[in-house]
Amino acid sequence: MxxxxxxxxxxxxxxxxxxxxxxxxxxxxxxxxxxxxxxxxxxxxxxxxxxxxxxxxxxxxxxxxxxxxxxxxxxxxxxxxxxxxxxxxxxxxxxxxxxxxxxxxxxxxxxxxxxxxxxxxxxxxxxxxxxxxxxxxxxxxxxxxxxxxxxxxxxxxxxxxxxxxxxxxxxxLMDAHVHFASGGQSMLYTLDLSYPNVESIAEVQAAVAGQAERLGDGEWVRGRGWDEGKLAELRYILASDLDEVVPDRPVWLSHTMGHYGVANSLALDMAGVTADTPDPPGGTIDRDADGRPTGVLKESAQGLVSRLIPGLGPDEQRAGIRALADAFNAECMTGGKDPGIGPRVWEAYRDVQEAGDLSVRIFALWRGRNGTIDEVRGYADSLATFTRPYESTGDDHLIAGGVKLYIDGSGGARTAWLYEDWNRDHTDTDTGNRGYPTMDPDELRRRFRAYHDAGLHVSIHSIGDRAIDWTVDSFREALEATPTRGLRHGVIHSNIPTDRALDLMAELQRDWQTGYPEPSPTFTWWIGDTYAGNFGPERALRLNPFRSYQERGMIWASGSDYSVTPFPARYGVWASVARQPLLGVYGEQPYGTAESVDVETSLRSFTTWVAHQMFLEDKVxxxxxxxxxxxxxxxxxxxxxxxxxxxxxxxxxxxxxxxxxxxxxxx
Missing domain, CATH: 2.30.40.10 (Urease, subunit C, domain 1)
Known part of the structure; x- marks a missing residue:
């Protein structure tokens, strides 16, 4: 030839x-x-x-x-x-x-x-x-x-x-896990408290005070993106910090990871959160030594305050989608998998797509439904008729693709579900805290089975080692009961899988086309200092085990989890190779290099393998x-x-x- x-x-x-x-x-x-x-x-x-x-x-x-x-x-x-x-x-x-x-x-x-x-x-x-x-x-x-x-x-x-x-x-390049619609809205309408915009509590206070001056009477100050690992004080922002500068209007600042945030005292009062308020199921109200709320709310506890914040309308939703699509294109990005949307967001996507303005391919996962198991089964059946086969609403731009579920929380909030205690400050132990499942595991397994039995693709948020074991075991049990090849169930984040989980994911991929990690390589970079402090020196070496995936013949689809970390995929391509944290608070290489992969493999994880998890591998x-x-x-x-x-x-x-x-x- x-x-x-x-x-x-x-x-x-x-x-x-x-x-x-x-x-x-x-x-x-x-x-x-x-x-x-x-x-x-x-x-x-x-x-x-x-x-x-x-x-x-x-x-x-x-x-x-x-x-x-x-x-x-x-x-x-x-x-x-x-x-x-x-x-x-x-x-x-x-x-x-x-x-x-x-x-x-x-x-x-x-x-x-x-x-x-x-x-x-x-x-x-x-x-x-x-x-x-x-x-x-x-x-x-x-x-x-x-x-x-x-x-x-x-x-x-x-x-x-x-x-x-x-x-x-x-x-x-494509993103296997990007909160596209909400991230676009946040980009346009929320105070940006990410690094390097703020690097200390004082700078947070100045930014919040400035935003309050620009708002009308009674409007909430809404911010996002702070990370205690990038603040000089290396601690949470507290209600008392916010009260010093904005005591007379409600404030809610979401952490960059989205799994916790902080409210000022007025917002806590409006929500009725006091020392006597119990932790809600699947959530934590952070308290000081005297049992009083500090203002920090984790996981489901965030809803106590966030439910009071007025939502954005259809115009703002459409504007956010258009803005982030343009930003994606400026970073050589052409698609993503948006996890956990609802009907209003879907309609906003449809509007943008029908107007010819959706210059990315979006594979949308629907939020899992609350309610009785019969209600969940009915919801699953209705989605199955809507999303099978995985067809676009036009030119493969917009695809309804399945369901997203959660089993645990965050590595930043130390709420992800572990077998051993969390660390604190890298080597100290957060004694007695091993995180927790965000809902009863048996109930969540029943709900997952309803979606699986309906023939739906499901991706499950699973960060801790115990959570990942639960997820892959659930996949295996569902397949034993209802054998269905090709649903491509995903393990979102899959931060620190056990060797047993790695072996089982490899087996599930080979035999059932299921069990695909959907990690965020930029976790070791953008939130890498916070993560290193919380996971500790031994677990940090296991984080994002891409080489272990590769050695087992697995594929994985990488994403940014924007707006948890910046969305440009070039950062993730680099992070998969370098595994270096942003600031090096606990050293330049707390994650080691044993789990690094080469550049070509990293590129595939942001292109070919994302296409696979979007059911578009024959097209992009x-x-x-x-x-x-x-x-x-x-x-x-x-x-x-x-x-x-x-x-x-x-x-x-x-x-x-x-x-x-x-x-x-x-x-």
Missing amino acids: AGGTRLLEERGLGLVARRHPFLGGSREPWDTSAQREDDRGHRRERSEPFHVMHLSKIRRDRPTCPGPVARRNLARQEPPARNATGDKPMRRFTPVLLAATLACGDPAPSEPADLVLLGGRVITLDADSRVAEALAVRGPHVAAVGTNAEIEALAGPATRRIDLAGRAVTPG GTIEPGKYADLAVWDRDPLTVLTGELRDMTCEMTVFNGDVVYERAGG
Whole structure:
């Protein structure tokens, strides 16, 4: 094949070259052996070029053609055997199988490309990790990937030509866990108390006082994003701190993790929270040594105050979605999985999508319903008719995809469910505190079973080791009772799984296409100092065990949990490799590097594997003919830069559904 001209045209490639190991076959997720790691843990450039094939070279006199099932079986071929060194050779197309599949496709379209990108490094992230020089886009799809000359031949007089000048192209990055709708609203309408906007209690007080002066009479001061791990005092903000500057209007400041917040005394009074108020089920009212509320409310206790805050209307919801979509595009991002929405948010999404303003793909998970088990089953049945199969409301932009549940709390609030006591200040022990389940585990298991039995995809928030064990055990028990392959149940965050949980997740993925971690790599960075202090030195080394996933043949889909951490996925790509906290309060490497992975694997966790958890792996997540043209153009090559440069990459251009939706000024 070397020296031959081959063009992988739209619809011509079929499924032979696009082997998805997570759909069956090999337990090795991807063959990356042809890119050797250098001494910095980066992948070296492949020495073998990306080839293309013209459909006109394929004979069409084959008597029989493989049908859809046969073509998918071809896509599930086992990888080649390992050689004497234990490495697997670069996977090549089998000419006969390739020709058989191509011969059954449509002829090469005669229409010229709408867009060509030339003279760069097109990192396809396909099953063979190929890198090309150029690509062509026709309509919403990638039309071809190949050499400059071959792609240039597809251009016409009206084709837009972009000279990449050596820049890199990857699939558009996606986020497996982003509170997209609420995060967009927070970005527009909530006081931002994140680092480095505030770095001390005094700066928090100044920001809150300034916001109060800008508001009308009786309006709440609403803020978000503070983190005691980034404050000079390394402690919670308290009601007494807020009372000093704003005693005459209610204040509610949500922590960056969203699992706890602080109210001033007026807000506590309005909610009727006193020393005699009991902790609600699944929540904690923080108290001082005399039993008086400090203002800090954790988990379900937040609702005592937050339910009093006036909600935003449809206009604000739509504005938030549009604003965050634009911000995503400016960071080379083209999709995400929004967990836990309700009907009003869904309608806001529909409005934005129908107006043509949704420039990202959203896979929405519905909130789990409260009520009796019969009510939950009825809700599950109604969702099943709405969300199966996982179809878009239009052009695969907006998908109703299942349900989100919670079993535990937060690593910041020390409410996640553990087997051993939480730490405090890294080495001190928070004696007697092992967190707790956010609701009765048996009741939650019954509710999960209702969704599973209805054939719904479910992702469960599970941070602590005991919580993760509960979740994967629930998956296994549900599958034993109602065997259903392909629901792809997710383990949201999956911070510190036990070895037993790791083994069971690997088994569930292999046998049932279920048990996929949906972690947030930026937890070790953005909230890494708080996390290191709370998990302690031993558990910190186990946090986000990506190498352990990889060694077991697992895949995982990474996200930001925005607005818990910043949403740009380049930060997460870096954090999966570096595992370094923001400030280094407890040292520069409290998480170690044993669980680090290489850059290519990290990129897959923000592209290919997110697409899998959005049920879109045949449509996005790699750069291949026939898939949607969701593309990211970067100022540098993520596979060759130094580790520290990954988080500093600049998005030069974003293509979504074949349209250029972002271009950097002066880029």
